[in-house]
Amino acid sequence: MNELLRQLLFLPEQRSSLAGEIDWLHYFVIVVTMGGAFLITLIGGYFLIHYRRRVGSTTRPHPGVFARPALFVETVGLLSLGFVFLTFWNIGTRQFVDLRTPPEDALDVYVTAKQWMWKFSYPGGESMISALYVPARRPVRLVMTSRDVIHSFFVPAFRIKQDVLPGRYTTVWFEASEPGAYPILCTEYCGTSHSEMRGQVIALDPADYERWLAGGAASTPAFAQQAAAQAEQERAAAEPTMPLRGQQAAARHGCFRCHTLDGTLHVGPTWAGLYRSVVPLENGGERIADEAYITESIMDPLAVRHRGFLPVMPSYLGQITPPEVAAIIELIKSIRDVPRGPVVPWDGVSGGGAPAPGGRTTP
Secondary structure, eight states, X not given: OHHHHHHHTTOOOOOBTTHHHHHHHHHHHHHHHHHHHHHHXXXXXXXXHHTOOOTTOOOOOOHHHHHHHHHHHHHHHHHXXXXXXXXXXXXXXXXXXXXXXXXTTOEEEEEEEETTEEEEEOTTSOEEESEEEEETTSOEEEEEEESXXXXXXXXXXGTEEEEEOBTOOEEEEEOBSSSEEEEEEEOSOOSTTGGGOOEEEEEEOHHHHHHHHHHOGGGSOHHHHHHHHHHHHHHHHHSOOHHHHHHHHHHHTTGGGTOOSSSOOOSSOOSTTOTTOEEEBTTSOEEEOSHHHHHHHHHXXXXXXXXXXXXXXXXXXXXXXXXXXXXXXXXXXXXXXXXXXXXXXXXXXGGGOOBOTTSOBOO
């Protein structure tokens, strides 16, 4: 019966010690609600037919004729709903407590979620990304936190799902019933690569798990190595590239209020085609827009003013981190072949025209 219901409801296989118990509650809720809906349909149909106004009838049924069965049905219905509620509450509370109370011999694994990967750390010092190695038939407790936003750790085959919160620790435990590889999903929208924040629980026989602890992934069975390779591919797909990180950092610090990526004119120089180009300076001379120039322009923009632009950019010294600067430089490198719009310096002379945004002259 369990297998039939599981397949009818398109549920994954049960691969943890509590998965079957959770599924039976699921079946119970569905059967009770569907049965209740069917019963209400039957009762409504009975009243609709039995107490309908017949053709040619000029009399109305006495209110008591309808009130007595209706009162009986309402009483029975309310008592039944109360019983069903208490039953659901009792079973659900017990399961909630069970999922929060791991056995004494549970193995602790520390989980850190970040956009967009899962990092697993073991008491012995091992650390893995996107691949959680655990011994089968032994309880494992996950101690989880987030570095940025709310995530949700979900393993469908184990029937466990737990929100992971920044600044707080939450726990959940499971016991894999047999060796295998089981997908990990994030089920709380956490950003642009949310759907790619995946991983693998790799459950090993106790002997294989001990060999993994001693010798790494190369000593694990073939299915575990394939699952680890898949987890690494998924992590690489979800991990943002350096230019994407630079775009995110630039948006976070408000750089796009003055700079563009497509070569159009704006308040500051466009970043399109900027890298390794020759930049004329306001105080005379020229500079090559390499890593040193871009970094100096961010930290001390008044020292290396691009000719033709007003000195409106503030210093980001102490406000932007070195990794963010490196990412922004990689972003600028990635669009070095995008054509730039012409820069027409404004020399302040009336014949040169009025300054447009960014210090350029209007026709």
